[in-house]
Amino acid sequence: MTAISIPQLLDTIRATSGAYYKLTILAGGARSGKTHLLKQVATQLDLPIINLSLLLSQRLLSLTRHQRELRAQDVATDVIDEHYKSGLCLDDTELLFDTTLKLNPLVFLREITRNRLIVATWNGVLIGGELRFGQIGHPDYFSQTVNGFPVVSVAEDKLQLHLTT
Numbered sequence: 248m249t250a251i252s253i254p255q256l257l258d259t260i261r262a263t264s265g266a267y268y269k270l271t272i273l274a275g276g277a278r279s280g281k282t283h284l285l286k287q288v289a290t291q292l293d294l295p296i297i298n299l300s301l302l303l304s305q306r307l308l309s310l311t312r313h314q315r316e317l318r319a320q321d322v323a324t325d326v327i328d329e330h331y332k333s334g335l336c337l338d339d340t341e342l343l344f345d346t347t348l349k350l351n352p353l354v355f356l357r358e359i360t361r362n363r364l365i366v367a368t369w370n371g372v373l374i375g376g377e378l379r380f381g382q383i384g385h386p387d388y389f390s391q392t393v394n395g396f397p398v399v400s401v402a403e404d405k406l407q408l409h410l411t412t
Contacts, residue, residue: 280401280403
């Protein structure tokens with residue numbers, strides 16, 4: 248991983264617009280500064296920010312558990328499409344990890360960015376090339392190797408860039 252500045256982060260995000268996956272993830276624990284950084288990115292790149300968990304939960308609320316399983320990915324895609332302009336910032340993505348929705352959050356984010364520039368927060372850490380969410384043993388625990396897009400680890404206003412192939 249390489250230490251980077253905010254201007255370097257913005258250049259990295261801009262560079263993803265020509266990549267196969269147009270995704271940049273800002274990963275960090277609670278209160279690490281991810282949302283503050285996302286707001287800076289959104290302002291500098293003139294991108295809207297949405298609270299994905301809030302909007303997704305509002306749409307899924309009227310569905311049965313079985314319907315949520317079947318439609319969660321489509322509903323999340325619809326929410327993103329409705330707010331998408333030239334790019335989009337996703338904050339509060341935790342609902343994607345809800346095991347009752349049967350989503351793979353990383354696969355969903357990768358696939359949704361094949362045609363869209365997305366900067367998303369990830370409430371977790373990057374360790375040894377794997378993005379993790381939650382604690383081992385918890386039902387929502389998630390860990391998967393990252394490839395094809397940059398991940399920025401955020402910790403107390405220190406940014407570390409992890410580029411993958």
